[in-house]
Amino acid sequence: MTSSRASGGLARFNALEEGAARAVLHEVCASRAWAERLLAARPYAGADDLYAESDAATAGLTTADLTEAMAGHPPIGRPKPGDPTSSREQRGMAGASAELREEMLALNLAYQERFGHVFLICATGLTGEQMRDAVRERIGNSAEREREIVRVELGKINRIRLGGLVRDGSSGAEGG
Structure with missing residues (x-):
């Protein structure tokens, strides 16, 4: 069940002009296919409907769509400069030792070389270790x-x- 505060953020999202809603969704996920699917399902009756559509859209992403989505995420340990969302999401690395930061850089590079994309993990609540x-x-x-x-x-x-979007209308919630 959604709270009235959640309903307010969701109502604002539902009421956005399509271009503005697309821009908000692009801040959540860089995949155009994911955003278009969520746009097409508006308006949402509740947060659970939005989350379910997001889950279905994520499950349906092609390899190319996943690559596009991952391109919107900086490597762990190197948040996007000037991006508070990126910094919040990776705060587990904020107090990491120089040794751990160097190790993460080496691991990120090895991972990217092996798989061809950034190492993606939901970093919220995780330590650098x-x-x-x-x-x-x-x-x-x-x-x-x-x-x-x-x-x-x-x-x-x-x-x-999306929880940040539903709560207060911003997509700057913690996440990746």
């Missing part, structure tokens, strides 16, 4: 297995970011 351990574990996955893990992680990030 937990993120490091996750990339260490996942770098040995097959490309197919890793693509499905990325899809799950992207879905988590999208839900968290």
Whole structure:
């Protein structure tokens, strides 16, 4: 059940002109296919309907759509300069030692070389060590297995970011 505050943010989103709504959704997820599917299903009666549509859209992303979505995420340990959402999402790395930061950089590069895209994890609430351990574990996955893990992680990030949209009309909630 959604709160009245959530209803207000969702109502504002539902009422946005299509171009403005598309821009808001692009802040949540860089995949155009994902955004277009969510736009087409407006208006949403409640947050659960929005989340369900997001989950279905994420599940339906092609490999190219996933690549596009991942391009909107900076590497762990290197948030986008001037982007408060990126900094909040990666705050588990904020107090990391120089050694851990260097290790994450090396792991990020190795991961990207292996899979051709950024290491994507829903970093909300994770420490730098937990993120490091996750990339260490996942770098040995097959490309197919890793693509499905990325899809799950992207879905988590999208839900968290949509939660910010539903709560207060901004997509700057914590997430990836």
